[in-house]
Amino acid sequence: MPLTNQQIRHLRSLAHHLKPIVMIGEKGVTENLSTELNRALEDHELIKVSIAGADKEERGTITKALCQTSGAQLVQRIGRISVLYRPSQKPQIVIPTRN
Template structure:
């Protein structure tokens, strides 16, 4: 999904108060994490993910891999927090 700069800004501001709903540890990404990620994106559309125990480059690579696997859009990557957005079948967030 292609988002405009305005839409990304709006999603960033909406995500500011969110708590991470998916945590990725030292073992990385597995099928269980991808299943939980899919459920969270379908239910919330906009989520935060915490990636622990990885360098900056590893976090970026994991975030890109997650986006590819879940068909989500990377909104922001700050420190060990990644913000993702994917429109659900019944949209909950209205972005213009």
Template sequence: MSTPLSSAQTRFLRGMAHGLRAMIQVGGKGVTENLVAELDLALEHHELVKVRVAGAEREERDAMIARLAEQTGAALVQRIGHTAVFYRQSREHREIVLPR
């Protein structure tokens, strides 16, 4: 489980994520074990990852985003439309230093 982010940390991460492109896209199959493993690997290497979620209904997209956050132990930084930003501190490649 991830630790909750403060509002200052969330603002900081949103600013960093602004220029990022979506690294992972959730397709028609939804959240699969392979997708979770890929996101887990991306979070370990990059710490901040933007994910594009396809889905017809908002509730369906929200459920997929919540499931991704839960299964990877990542914090949801931001969600706008079909795009979500996740953050998880890397165990070995820590690059992002969060403000207090």
């Protein structure tokens, strides 16, 4: 289910103060990284991911791969930081409903 603009704005405001939980280095997306990403999304629902050592196009490709493998949705991407959201089994974040 794609997020509405209102929901994205709300999630961006919640993510503003967060620090990156998942950091991707030169090895890129590995199986262990995918496991940690899924664990972080289940625990926090809304996370920041830091992607180091890549150019703009490569960071976009990595972000898309992360979203596809984890089932998360991209909320925002600024520079080397991507904000991902995926509701967990026990939702902690209440996002505005669609109008």
